[in-house]
Amino acid sequence: MNITLQSRIALDPRVRFRRFENDGIVIHQKTAEALVVSDVATRFLEMADGARTLQECAEVIGSEFDAPADVIERDLIAFASELADAGIVAVQS
Amino acid sequence: MTHQFLREPALFPARMAGETWGSERCDVELAGELFRIEGLSSLQLRGLAERYGARLQPSHATNVAATLQVFRAPVSDFVEIDTRGWEYWVDLQWSESGFALSGMRVMARAELDRAGIWTSVEEPAEFSGVVENVLRPLLAARLLANGGLLVHSAAADGYLFAGRSGAGKSTVARLALDAGRAVLSDDLNAIMRVDASAERRRGTPALPSGFLLEPLPFTGDLEERETSRTQTRLRAILALEKSDAESVRAMSLADTVSLLVRCAPYVNQDPARLPLLLERASEIAHGTRRGVIAFRRDGDVWPILDAGFGSR
Numbered sequence: 579m580n581i582t583l584q585s586r587i588a589l590d591p592r593v594r595f596r597r598f599e600n601d602g603i604v605i606h607q608k609t610a611e612a613l614v615v616s617d618v619a620t621r622f623l624e625m626a627d628g629a630r631t632l633q634e635c636a637e638v639i640g641s642e643f644d645a646p647a648d649v650i651e652r653d654l655i656a657f658a659s660e661l662a663d664a665g666i667v668a669v670q671s
Numbered sequence: 672m673t674h675q676f677l678r679e680p681a682l683f684p685a686r687m688a689g690e691t692w693g694s695e696r697c698d699v700e701l702a703g704e705l706f707r708i709e710g711l712s713s714l715q716l717r718g719l720a721e722r723y724g725a726r727l728q729p730s731h732a733t734n735v736a737a738t739l740q741v742f743r744a745p746v747s748d749f750v751e752i753d754t755r756g757w758e759y760w761v762d763l764q765w766s767e768s769g770f771a772l773s774g775m776r777v778m779a780r781a782e783l784d785r786a787g788i789w790t791s792v793e794e795p796a797e798f799s800g801v802v803e804n805v806l807r808p809l810l811a812a813r814l815l816a817n818g819g820l821l822v823h824s825a826a827a828d829g830y831l832f833a834g835r836s837g838a839g840k841s842t843v844a845r846l847a848l849d850a851g852r853a854v855l856s857d858d859l860n861a862i863m864r865v866d867a868s869a870e871r872r873r874g875t876p877a878l879p880s881g882f883l884l885e886p887l888p889f890t891g892d893l894e895e896r897e898t899s900r901t902q903t904r905l906r907a908i909l910a911l912e913k914s915d916a917e918s919v920r921a922m923s924l925a926d927t928v929s930l931l932v933r934c935a936p937y938v939n940q941d942p943a944r945l946p947l948l949l950e951r952a953s954e955i956a957h958g959t960r961r962g963v964i965a966f967r968r969d970g971d972v973w974p975i976l977d978a979g980f981g982s983r
Contacts, residue, residue: 594945598953601925605932605949607942612929 581658583636583651586670588628593666595623604666613666618643618650619657626667632658673762676750676773683771683778687787689742700726701810702819702861702885704736708802711741718795719802724895726888737784737809739802744789749776761804765941770808779805783813807859807889808937815938818864819885820951823934826855826884829906830976831862832964833934839911841892842968850973853899858891859936860884862905862955881905882955907960907980914965917972919979922963927956 581587589595592607602620604613615623618639625635636651643650661667672680691710697719698705707730708719720727752775761774769782776797778789788805792798811821824833825840827847834840844857863883882905888895910922910930922930931952938944960980966972 592942594949596949596953598925598928598956599923601923603925603929603932603949605945607945610932610939610945612932614923614925614929 581632581655581662581669583633583655584631585658586628586631587626587635587658587661587667588670589623589626590666590668597624606664606666608665618653622654622657628668628670672764672771672773672778674750675762676752676775677778678748678750680773682748683773684742684780684787684789687740687780687785689744689787689789692741692743692793696730698728698730698732698735699723699806700728701806701887702814702863704813705732705734706806706809707732707735707738709738709740712793714793714795715741715798718798721795722799722803723888736813737781737786739781739786739788739805739809741802742787742789744776744778744791746776746791748778748789749791761808763808763937763940765943767943769812770937770941772805772808774801774804777801777804781805781809781812783809783816803889810861810887811935811937812944814861814863815935815944815947815951818951819882820862820931820935820948820955821937822860822862822931823858823936824860825857826860826903828852828973829884829903830980831860831884831905831908832911833908833930834911835934839913839966843911843964843966843972844893846966846970846972848893848897850971852973853901853903854893854897855884855886855899855903856890857893857898859887859889861887863902864954881958905955905959907962907976908956909961909976910963912963912965913968915967916965917967917970917975918965919962919972919975920965922961924953924956924961927959927961928952931955 594605600617602615640647662669672683693712695711695716696709698707764771772779776792780787790801792801814821824831825844832843841857844854847854863885883902885902886900
């Protein structure tokens with residue numbers, strides 16, 4: 579799947595996500611695997627509502643974390659692709 | 672239900688009814704609750720008595736948590752399985768009210784307070800295993816519903832070493848026994864909530880609110896006679912890591928919740944129970960000290976644990 583900065587990402591309805599302090603936990607109901615994700619990934623998943631674009635998510639993360647914009651954008655696209663492959667998010671191009 | 676264990680899955684019992692094996696019955700105590708098992712033959716009762724020992728009581732109590740009715744099922748209902756080199760997992764399907772289960776020579780349908788077990792087995796030792804296949808997920812569901820959690824873990828001296836198969840639970844339990852520490856189980860332990868105000872209202876000695884480890888008769892490599900039957904306060908939750916040297920480091924809240932969810936057997940397979948499971952794991956992790964223990968097979972982890980988490 580081709581994910582760009584204009585893609586909109588939403589959590590799959592079968593996925594449970596919750597923040598615990600700085601980190602988050604993602605659980606796919608089908609596998610019951612509980613995946614711990616970093617603070618940046620947690621912030622991204624909090625914004626994965628199907629309405630915001632990856633570009634908009636990257637801008638919010640850029641304002642809250644100390645990293646260059648191009649690095650954030652590149653990492654976000656890669657992370658979203660991994661989540662989509664794992665069935666954790668759905669992508670709306 | 673699938674064809675893995677049943678010749679005709681479509682004939683899985685729809686209602687808790689059938690022909691019982693006999694009129695014997697007993698109560699089995701697990702995690703402070705009584706589970707009544709009825710419809711037994713004398714042989715089946717003997718199997719449960721041998722398996723559960725002092726936990727098995729005559730059925731006089733009125734406050735049973737759940738009643739399990741045992742019914743006959745013909746041998747022809749079940750697929751014969753060659754068990755050589757085979758790892759046994761029951762087929763478990765959850766619903767809002769409970770679960771349906773099929774396994775070797777057993778079918779069961781359970782809600783939180785009752786269950787039907789259909790089996791072709793009467794031989795005492797095998798029958799106790801049949802019942803245990805139902806008791807374990809039933810206990811897991813009841814604990815989750817009542818403020819506790821069943822955890823794949825070894826528990827020793829108040830420390831809960833959580834981990835799935837191969838993590839080192841039995842090794843650390845054996846190290847605990849060698850060090851003279853009380854071990855509850857090296858496979859499955861029950862975490863239960865203590866409500867101090869409720870305990871005071873009942874007139875029982877005041878315990879601070881928090882969580883307890885409750886002994887269960889479900890062990891892995893250890894013999895049950897090697898384990899303690901005394902409940903202990905939960906001192907810390909620890910992830911196991913095999914290493915060349917002993918060390919302990921902090922474990923984040925998220926990592927602890929994730930560990931507890933992964934190690935909560937049966938209920939973590941039920942999508943509808945995942946929100947409650949996450950909530951429960953979070954409550955337990957919030958209220959408990961947490962760490963990752965790296966250990967050697969022949970090492971002594973207790974000095975660094977006691978240094979890190981307080982002495983007895």
